[in-house]
Amino acid sequence: MDTLLVFLIVFAPFVWYIWRMLRFTKDTIGGNSPLKVSRTFITTPWNYFFQFEGLFTYYFILIGSFFFKLALFMHISYTEDHPLLVRLWFLAIGLVAMGFGLLVVTLDINHWQYVEGLVIETFPEQRELELTFTDKVLRLREGDIERVHVYHNNNIKFPLAYMHYYLRTGDEFIISPKTKGYWVIDQYFQNLPTEYTRSRFPFIR
Structure with missing residues (x-):
C-alpha cells in the first residue's frame, strides 16, 4: 500500500501533465484550432489556482x-553536536x-481579481475575440x-508575470498567464507593440 501511495505521489502529476500537454496540442493546432472553430474559455478558481505549474507552489x-x-518538535539526541543549530537550520528552510x-x-x-470569471470567446470567421469581464465586455478586432x-x-524555471493591454479606444485590461485561453489573443493579433518590465514579484498595484 505504501509503495502504491509513493508511486502515485511521484508519477501521477507527471502523467497528468503529459495528458494536459497532449490535450492542449490537440486544441490549438489543426482543424480544432481557435483560428478555425469557435471556442469558449472560462476562467474558474479551479483551473486558475490548481494548474500543474501552480502545484509546485503548494x-x-x-x-x-x-x-x-x-x-519545533523533532527529538534531537543529546549526543548530537550543536542541537540548536540543527533546529535553526530546519527552521530557516x-x-x-x-x-x-x-x-x-x-x-x-x-x-485573480482582474481575471475572475473571465470568458474568452473566439469568432474565427470575423477574426474577432470577445472578452467578458465581471464589469465589462470587450469585442476585439485587428488593430x-x-x-x-x-x-x-x-x-x-518559475515564471511570474501579467500582461497589461491598452486599446485605441482608451479601454484597458489585465491578463494573467494563468487565465484560461489567454494565448488566443496572441494567435489572433500577432506582432503587437510590446514593452517589457522586469519585476521579481510582479504585483498589480
Missing part, C-alpha cells in the same frame, strides 16, 4: 510546514519555503489593441 508550502514542524510559497499564492490572488506591457520576473 509543494513549497507543504515542505516548508514540514521542516517548520521538525524544527521551513520559513524560506513557506514564505516563498505564500508569496506566490498572494501574487496569484492579486492577479484594436494599441500596445501591450508585460511585467515579468525573467525566470524560465
